[in-house]
Amino acid sequence: KGAIGGGLAARGTVTVGSSPDGAFGTLVVGGDLNLQGGSRYGVLLDAAGDNSWLLVAGSAAIGGATVAVSPQPGDYGRVTRYAVLQADGGLFGTATATSNVSTLEPYFTPSGTTLFMTLLRTDLPLKSFATTANGAAIGGAFDRLRSGATGDLARITRELTALDDPGLA
Secondary structure (H helix, E strand, C coil): CEEECCCEEECCEEEECECCCCCECEEEECCCEEECCCCEEEEEECCCCCECEEEECCCEECCCCEEEEEECCCCCCCEEEEEEEEECCCEECCCEEEECCCCEEEEEEEECCEEEEEEEECCCCHHHHCCCHHHHHHHHHHHHHHCCCCHHHHHHHHHHHHCCHHHHC
16 A cells, blocks of 8 residues: 555556555555546456555546556456546546456446446357347347447447346346
8 A cells, every 4th residue: 555645647657556465556645636648547456356546535637548457367257347546526537448458348437536447358248148038139149249349339239248147138
């Protein structure tokens, strides 16, 4: 666990890693956080739902930043959710997400003071989670479309993949 007594304005890379004993790290920022356009925030995470993260006492401006997700080896579920940044003074702007594992797609949902990341396992077919014949047929159609999807179709397939099992069924 690390701490910065005041604010942090990043033009480069801020990575919150893990300790030598394997525990995920936390960086506490005592003031405001400003991840400027082009900056990167590196997050480590695992299949159990644990991750490194930033805790900010002030506000966090993340507009134009990239959150670089580094999943540790493991058996990830179809959907895993993480809180990767909390700012007591509010969260402003949007960031993009990248993953160094091609079958794990991250995307963000900001909620007031917290930036939540959902990690989707894109190599698992939706069809296999269906509980009805119609569900299996629709899941199979989306499975075929998903790999080449762009624009609205990509957003729809991502949202379907992000549903919990009962919602997807």
